[in-house]
Amino acid sequence: MSDRKRLPGSSGRDVHFERVVILAEGSFDVEGAKTAVGIIRYGRCRTVAVIDSQHAGQMAKDVIGVGEGIPIVASLQEALVYEPQTLAIGIAPRGGLLPAEWRQVIVNALECGLDVISGLHAFLQDDPEIAFVAERHGCVIADVRRPPEGLPVAEGLCRSVPEQTVLTVGTDCCVGKMSVSLELTLGAKRRGMAADFVATGQTGILIWGRGISVDACVADFIAGAAERIVLEACRDADWVFVEGQGSLYHPGYSGVTMGLIHGTSPKQMILCHQVSRPEIRGYGIAIPPLNEVVAYHETVCAPLFPTKVTAIALNTYDLAAAEAERAIREAEELTGLPADDCIRNGPDKLLDAVISAAG
Amino acid sequence: MSDRKRLPGSSGRDVHFERVVILAEGSFDVEGAKTAVGIIRYGRCRTVAVIDSQHAGQMAKDVIGVGEGIPIVASLQEALVYEPQTLAIGIAPRGGLLPAEWRQVIVNALECGLDVISGLHAFLQDDPEIAFVAERHGCVIADVRRPPEGLPVAEGLCRSVPEQTVLTVGTDCCVGKMSVSLELTLGAKRRGMAADFVATGQTGILIWGRGISVDACVADFIAGAAERIVLEACRDADWVFVEGQGSLYHPGYSGVTMGLIHGTSPKQMILCHQVSRPEIRGYGIAIPPLNEVVAYHETVCAPLFPTKVTAIALNTYDLAAAEAERAIREAEELTGLPADDCIRNGPDKLLDAVISAAG
Incomplete structure (x- = not known):
């Protein structure tokens, strides 16, 4: 069988x-x-x-x-x-x-x-x-989206884990957060690092075979669900790459994103952005410049736990190679952070940034 | 019957x-x-x-x-x-x-x-x-906490309603957000204003007879549920007082709060705080000074819609009268906003602030 x-x-x-x-x-x-x-x-x-x-x-x-x-x-x-x-x-x-x-x-x-x-x-x-x-x-x-029974209210436990928890966050839905987290996990494993992926959505669960779709949990338990699966991953992994969901800028899904951020309390965040998307899709809300997006995420987290955006993951799938390279350079200049498209170029540059930020 | x-x-x-x-x-x-x-x-x-x-x-x-x-x-x-x-x-x-x-x-x-x-x-x-x-x-x-079937993903519609939508937000759970929203609604009705209360939690629903407990919705639909009940209230009321939930600072419930804020997209926020509570209860997380709390809430909302905290509602139930008066003065000095305990002193001062801010 x-x-x-x-x-x-x-x-x-x-x-x-x-x-x-x-x-x-x-x-x-x-x-x-x-x-x-x-x-x-x-x-x-x-x-x-x-x-x-x-x-x-x-x-x-x-x-x-x-x-x-x-x-x-x-x-x-x-x-x-x-x-x-x-x-x-x-x-x-x-x-x-x-x-x-x-x-x-x-x-x-x-x-x-x-x-x-x-x-x-x-x-x-x-x-x-x-x-x-x-x-x-x-x-x-x-x-696979059905949440398990008996989820807890988050206790804030992930704020004090020693493992390097890395959450992908995004300027919108569907910009590549899951793929970036997977690429980083697989890249880290190839280097022999004790890494794990934490699936928080239906596709990630289908791929990884476990996880909880936090957007399908009863709202009071979003952060508790995230906390549970991050703590489970921390048992056997030192590098825990958590799949992000939604966006703090998304009028429909920001609650899920906020709960996931607080439940995970990540040591680092990787900001994911699709270069060709100037607005939240379907809402006509302008996405701010990436340096403001970085600052916004760090400000939102600051009262509960100190964390930084440590790299920018760009989605350039619909750009020519030269355009993609220029977008990556521009993102680096604007934010002062390493940027790359890890589907196009592999995860090594972003992984180096994560390792470097872990100190 | x-x-x-x-x-x-x-x-x-x-x-x-x-x-x-x-x-x-x-x-x-x-x-x-x-x-x-x-x-x-x-x-x-x-x-x-x-x-x-x-x-x-x-x-x-x-x-x-x-x-x-x-x-x-x-x-x-x-x-x-x-x-x-x-x-x-x-x-x-x-x-x-x-x-x-x-x-x-x-x-x-x-x-x-x-x-x-x-x-x-x-x-x-x-x-x-x-x-x-x-x-x-x-x-x-x-x-009463069971959400209705068929909730939508929020469409961001509350950002453009002409009605004065007023959401209570808090430094923690159980600081009096529901009571403040109810007091303001009842006070406005006494003045002959077309006001309505929007219940977003089980107690509010029990009191008002309708509403949706947003913390019991599937996470993807928190903002959509809020949007639906706010739009319903806007049909017949010009002043819509929405019961807040949780706190952006709460590690367990912040997702609910964020979804409710974005779903409501309030024109004004009233910040609720229990004077005798220095920390998020049960989590040991310090509540920042109220002026920082005000700025934080306005910053979180800014990318999606412009809004202001227009008054401070203090909960002083466990203080002597003189202590309560001093706390109210101190909150006003720190934030530059009108403050009051509307259970102790009635809602008129806060209601005046809301009307004044509506312009």
Whole structure:
């Protein structure tokens, strides 16, 4: 049974996790399907196919730049030839609801004997029809966003851990906080450092196999959830890279960000920013200059614990190489901090900054 | 059926709301039972008795300074002589769980035909035994902290409402934010102003009969819940006093506070502070001087919307009159803002400050 894995939100049952087909109908691109992209880029499972009729016939690598050899197909039916064991929901829509047109695909997948992994706010296990079909066909559903029972109110314990806790923060949602935390973790491990990644969102949990989606916790327990998983990581790791969520500037999600910051009480913060994004997406709120963003984050934390932004992680995926290099130089000049795009250039420069700041 | 009322979290059924007995066993005092004190001070229902064996034989007014004619009794059995229709849970314990020793009292109350109103995180309707007994005896349970279905992600709409939205913020939990917002609402109504109170916590909902407990919402929807209830209040009121929650300085609850601030996007903030409290209770974190607290709140809001702290509401319940007067003067000198204790002195001075700041 080595092809099964215990995931959060699976009611204590193991999920097939070797051969996964990703549902990303109508939205398989870098911006629209961040869960799909995260699984393909970092997942420990093998993605055998992606379902998106708009891109059917292409390969994943052609569309998102990663995913060598992964075909995009038009339907679940077409995906079955690649022998998936599990269907993973590959989008994270605003509000976390299940798009109505996907319901039938999920039911069909269960009828074909596939397990289903979902990171939606709307838990599939709580949907009577879907739960019934899963039970009938002996399939497991993992609602990885479902928080565990019995979360505590944060006690402020992370303020005094000796480990180097490093939290990614961002100028907006979807700018690359999870990817940067993962790149730093993997880079640190390659150097033989005792490093761990702390997943705080559904895609991170899918990739790392554990964690708590802090945005799905009852609000009183955001910081308590973060505190719990950071303390767990600190047991075996000296370098703990915590996936950030949302943005202190985001009118919808700032509460999650604030709770995560206080629950983590990080020794260092890495500021993530997408260079081509001048405003909070969908809100028309201007993102301040990066030096002001750095100062703002340090000011917000100061009354509770001293911390610094120690590096800038830029997302330049949509820029030409020369533009990216210029953006990195400009960010360094503006903030006086090391900056880099660690997807484009690898995590070593940012990792050196983290190690240097740890002293 | 005029003695019944529709409350949030009652599954669409009406709760008896004329004659209430409050359960506050072992904790009926100003600091320990803020829900009980809130109901007695501001509730629209009649409190017929309080259950607390430690204070049995006294009157509520002797213990908490309000509640003329309300006896404190040792048990539910003794309370029945006062013919209650409803048992209200009168504490808001950290973490919101049901104290084990209260379970039997709730079951007994239901068996006696009483409805039950609870503001705990642990929903009584989800407890199979309690739900069974309620059903069997035809009683209604109102879990007023249960958030409604289908909450939105905040859209930032409150930033542009023309109404004067006024949010109380605090240096800690339990410093009087709800009471100040209620006093200002009631004071404004006495002056004939079109004012409304927006309840954001369980006690406020119990008092006002509507609202959403934002600390019980799924974290992604804190600001969205706040936005919804503020916009609703703006339909009929020009002066909207929003009950604050937690504190930006609180390691456990700051996420709730941040979400509420951004969801409300208040035109003004009233800073609430208990003079005798130098630290965040239970955390040993020093509360900064009030002028720094004012600046901090304005700085946190600045990137999203311009707002000011326009008055200081001091809680001096445990000080002698002369000490209270001195504390008020000192707060005014330190911050340059009008300050007062509106429980001690009435809301007029703070209300004048709010009206003056509205321009």
